[in-house]
Amino acid sequence: MRARLFAAAAAVAFLGVSAEAQAQIKLGAILSISGPGAAMGVGYKGAFDFFPKEIGGVPVEYIVRDDATDANVGFTAAQRMISEDHIDAFIGPSLTATDAAVAPLANQAHVPMLAMAPYEYDPAKQPYTFSDAQPLSLMMAAVFKYMQAHGVKQIGYIGFSDGWGDQVLAATKQWSQTDGMTILADERYARTDTSAEAQVLKLMSVHPEAIVMGTSATPAALPVVALRHRGFKGGLYGNHGIVSPAFIKVGGAAAEGVIAVTSPVVVYDQLPDSNVVKPVAAAFMADYTKQFGPQSINPFAGYSYDAMLLLKNAIPIALKAGKPGTEEFRVALRDALEKTHELVGVSGVYDMSPTNHNGQDARAAVLVEVKDGAWRAIQ
């Protein structure tokens, strides 16, 4: 009898705890700190050092977990964050695959999430999902606008033989149609390949005026080196995945003249003073580079920082509707995020609506070119 009473008391106490509002706001971040995505994860995590300890007068606790670049691990971490930590919102996940895995969970539990990787979804079906990273089509639009202005009509495509290669090809098809260009060839190679000679020979045999590359990181240098070695004189256009010092290091002289697109924060010091993003990005990067060194500039820290800015903007509004830790608070937080209007981040300007849970526009894409061994913003 006593045991049963005790059990009942414990159950009541447990229910009481889980329903009780928290004295602090809990934000859960799932980042790829280890595994193959670690190089990016380091950037995402670095920004957390500069997050405020208090928003709207309420203390904030940041819970950071590693998904080891594995969506399954990320899914488990998200479950724990929802059921044990009772978080109010997700910052991230930072990996597209983990975003896809966590989104159904977050929407079911009514926890807003700010995906920090390009992640395509329907806001009508997943009202709690937001994303602060530029969609691929937005980035490629900037590249194609530049190509069109320079009279490019016939393009060749070379990309990875994986999902990224397919996604960039889809954006390439979309914008080449709009801008009246023809795709003469679609060539693929694998990230781990040791040679892209054959693909390059095929591309050059159809004589394109320019080549669009659906590649990323250092394996992107392989066709660039081969194309220049074979004497290709046309323009080489990449997406934001190739904009890193490592690409230039591996590509060497062949990388000169490659044009790509990137997040404003990466070239914050080269933006014109009229750019609204510049002061915000410069302030953040001043702190960031002071701590991590001048070589540490990367777009990923910017996505973390923008997620924080978006939440910092929405939390004071949501606090009026309910206490942190309650469903009322999370629902109000979602509504406030959706009403974000002209919020200037370091990766662009956010103007959200019920049909657009990303809210970025052309101001989130800056064209860059490799000049004298460094990425330079094209004015």
Add this chain to the structure above:
Amino acid sequence: MDLFVFLALLQDGITTGAIYLLLAIGLLIVFSVTRVIFVPQGDLLAFGTLTVASLQSGHLPGTLWLLDGVAAVALVVSLCRGGRAAVMGVLAWGVFPLVLTLAAVLLAPYQVPAISILLALAIVTPMGPLIWRFAFRPVAGASVLALLILAMALHFVLIGAGLVFFGPEEASAPALTEASFDLGTLNVSDQSLAVLLCCAALVSGLRWFFGATIHGKALRATASDRIGARLVGIDAAATGALAFGLASFIAALAGVLIGAVTPLSYDAGFDIGLKGFVAAIMGGLVSYPMAAAGAVLVGVLESLVSFWASAYREVIVFTLLIPVLVWLSLRSGSPEDRA
């Protein structure tokens, strides 16, 4: 496709095939002597590239500390054993790593390509015998399947170590030569010629080693009849270490060569190793000339298929291998029967 394109593809394919050939030789040596399918060989290849790259950038590679650490354990073990093994152990696992570490510390800052390459070969080569000593020798009598599973596990261990030592970024080895010359309309880079020359030199060197030296004959004897070799007094442990040493040297050399043509990341070795394995399988895991033909076939096939239908390259290359494998297995039974 005109003749020029065909020749360029052929050149590319043969260069890649030469690398596959090197790996196939390493796999064959290890398998015939110890029945181990040496999966981590590809990872040692990546170690070779990345070790040169980090030496060339003036850093001491993490592989050096790995070698020192494992060699120190081996030193303690052989000292505990005492006798003649202790003397050999001190030489191999005490004096050698010490000299190598000193040489690396003193010479790395100069960043001379030739020295970096020699240091990298000296750092990666002892890893084969150490892998044999600690992973395979204690279970040398296990089934081929158990040894394969162990080899797979080691592959993951080495990949993890590679990520810790070198990070996720790719790096390239210094080119032996930047020059190129024109052969008719075909532009041949000296680096791809260097790959072929090194490959030819290695093959003839091994031919001499197996035919003329006592150690080479011991390896051949063990390969043809393991029990018979032990009966006539050939030390199974020593031949195993030698086989693994040859394989890791070949892998490191392949890494240095291919690393100059294309940058590699810590996990890129497995795919290259897999193609080498396919070539070795074409030789039935016993025949060197057949494996050589297989390696060149895979390389050229890859190059041609990349030109026609690059998106389906791996599918087509591996699909074309199925009939070859079926034919081989119908003709000669499974390799385990002969092992």
